[in-house]
Amino acid sequence: MALSTSEKDFKTRIEDSMNDTFMRKAVAKSQDDQWVKRETSRKELGNWEEWREVGEQIRQHTLTHLDYYLEQFAENVTKKGGKVFFARTEKEATDYVEAVVRAKQAKKIVKSKSMVTTEIDLDQVLLGIDGVSVMETDLAEFILQMDDWDEPSHIVFPDIHKNREQIREVFAEKLNYTGDNEPKHMARFARQVLREFFLEADIGITGCNFAVANSGMVNLVTNEGNADLCESIPDTQIVLMGMERIVPTMADAEVMDNLLSRSAVGQSLTSYITFSGPKLSEEADGPEDFHVVILDNSRSNALGTEFQSVLQCIRCGSCLNVCPVYRAIGGHGYGSIYPGPIGAVLSPVLGGYEQFGELPYASSLCGACTETCPVKIPLHELLIAHRRVMTDELKMKHGFENTQMKVIAKATASPFLFKQAMTFGHAGVSMLGLHHDAKIDNMYQFGGFVSGGFGLIKGWTQVRDLPRPPKPKDNFRNWYKNRAKKGESNE
Template identity: 75%
Template sequence: MGLKTSEKPLLERLKDSEKDVFMQKAVAKAQDAQWEKREGARDELGNWEQWRELGEQIRQHTIAYLPDYLEQFSDNVAKQGGKVFFAQTAQEAQDYVKRLIIEKQIKKVVKSKSMVTTEVDIDPMLLDLEGVNVMETDLAEFILQMDDWDEPSHIVFPSIHKNREQIRQVFEKKLGYKGDNEPVNLARCAREVMRKFFLEADMGITGCNFAVADSGIINLDTNEGNADLTISVPKTQVVLMGMERIVPTMKEAEVLDNLLARSAVGQTLTTYVTFAGKKAEDESDGPEDFHVVILDNGRSNALGTAFQSVLQCIRCGSCLNVCPVYRHIGGHGYGSIYPGPIGAVLSPVLGGYKQFGELPYASSLCGACTETCPVKIPLHELLIEHRRVMTNELGMQHGFDDFQMKVIGKGTSTPWMFKSAMTFAHAGSAPLSKKKNISVENMYDYGGYIDKGPGMVKGWTDVRDLPRPPKGSENFRSWYKNRQKAGDK
């Protein structure tokens, strides 16, 4: 899968999303429910805006001194007997894990939920190794694995696009499940399968919410406890983390854990907040062999640029839960493992404009994502910046779209042309207009609406009504001019 999840063009992915009525209803329901839980949890904390400012300061400071904190973290992991590998690319991260598995003759691997492992395609690599079995242990990821490795559609709730009956059918087909579609019974079935695999696993792979620089330990937040078992049972532990997922001390980790839990799932604190590393001499469980793979994979592209603030992200998914575009197209419409507003900003940074140049345009620029972000990433401003870079610096806008924008720019910047367009817009739109009876007062007073707009207008009229422009003598400018004259008299 990797960073890119689909080879289909954006418009084709959107058509598929339009047909998935269940997904749209599920996303809408989740967004509404998360709104109440999230805002309630934030209110309990008190002074939410001050907490956001503190989170922003922590993330900005850490990224500004990223090389120093990464070196400190690496040194402290080594002092405890662990190993750190810096992977420049996804392939380097894959190769390191693969060498480790072959060297140690690993047969069974358990994984906790991790966006980074999906980003670097760890699962397909493991499946290609002869004699190696792998199991996702997050319930949602386990469901996707059982459904022939279906794509995740949300950062926090990967299987949000599936209902309980679909899950029951998957379990029946792959696990021989004979029960009903009650979530508690489905979860019991998954637990029975996972628990046996846990006890036989000889390698655990996790992601990392935050790495603590001054102690060399990692911080994981989960609600199922599966990450704790992934860390504590197998003898060998591999942690894959984006290079930006680091904090100076435990004090900063505590602040970000609070922001993360309240923003991601509307909880005061996530059920399991785990700090772990290599097994100490006086501990009864934990990994005897501890490895951390720190991944760049395009993240350094953002350093020192207008996009540096995207590295502040703590992967809470709050921006997805308020986004009107995500509400309608779901996660699969983005074609990236990072969907929603954060994905529309981050994916072009990591994968380039050739793969993800359409995503910055998949936004209404309403700013809700920026408003909800717990670490104050200016997401909608970064989407505009992507558009500016592609249009002005890279000249990627071309063909008929480019011609249309030049005509519009010339027309709106030249007074006589603009005035002429306003005068003749009503008559010129007649062939495109049709009548419609509607109760909204004044909306269709000027001869109906346009439902098949030309060129770039088509994207709007395909899904919305565009009222026909008024006559030149009845438009706002004429009305205002006449009011001024009446006032003078």
């Protein structure tokens, strides 16, 4: 699965998502539950805003000196016997991994959850090699794989759109599962299937939460321990990481782990915090052959620009868990493996405006994402910046929508036209469909509300009540003038 997860257009994806009632309820419940867990764990840590400040400083410092820390990391991995490959594009990354798989004559590959491997569609590349089988070992990703590689819908909880009965049906059809839909029973069954695959695997592939520059260590943060098995049992490990996922020191990684765990799942620490690298002579397990693929894939487009701060992201998903738009449409509506506010900012950087230019507009700009971000990415400001670039610099916003905005701007800027709109607004809106609601006192006292329309008006009235404007004699300006004539105070 590549960066784009759907061939449907934006409006179709939104309609599909809005009609998925289970998904919307599941997302709403998850957001509410995560709010309690997240805020409780942050409060227990104490001085949360100071932690955010430190996290932001670490990430900004690292990005400012990214070339230095990447070179330092690569040198330290090499000193320990590992191999590092810098991939400019997703093809360069997949070609390198494929070359390693073929050289090892590997047949079974285990993978831990990784956004980067999903971004470059690595699973499908590997499955295209004759005789090679691949197993996702994160439980949620395993479920999606069994369901014909269904699309993930959340950065941290990729199968949030599925219920237990749907999962049971998938297991029954694909794995001959005969048990009930109790989560612990299905998880135990999945563990049995996965353990057999782990023991037979030739190569383990993992992502990287943070790479530690001054030690050449790879930091993995998981709740299931599957990544530890991916790196400790097979003789060969391949790590794929975005080039921004690096910190200078172990102390910096500890700060990031604290921020990540509390923001992602509301825990003081996740179950497994692992620092690993090539197998040392005194170690009993670990990879004999260790590879790190460091991926650019258009990330460098953000460096030195107003969008550089998006690379501070630590993939906690906290912004998704507070976003009202994500709550309404879920992850699939975005059409990117990076959904929510972070996806709306990052996807256009990685994939371009032609493909993801609608996402910066999928936001209420409420600022909740910026407020919750543990590394203080100004997400809502970056969404506005994307809109400005598309509209003012690239001149992309043409067509009927742009024409409507120009008409509205001209009408509101002209006293004469504005007065005409005020005069004829009550009568003119009558053509757009009116309804009365006696349950709401005075809400529609001027004849109901707009329920139809076209263009921008339709987009508004589909989801909001737009009361009919008052008659000219009842509008505010006339009311104000009449009070003045009568000598009443307007203060």
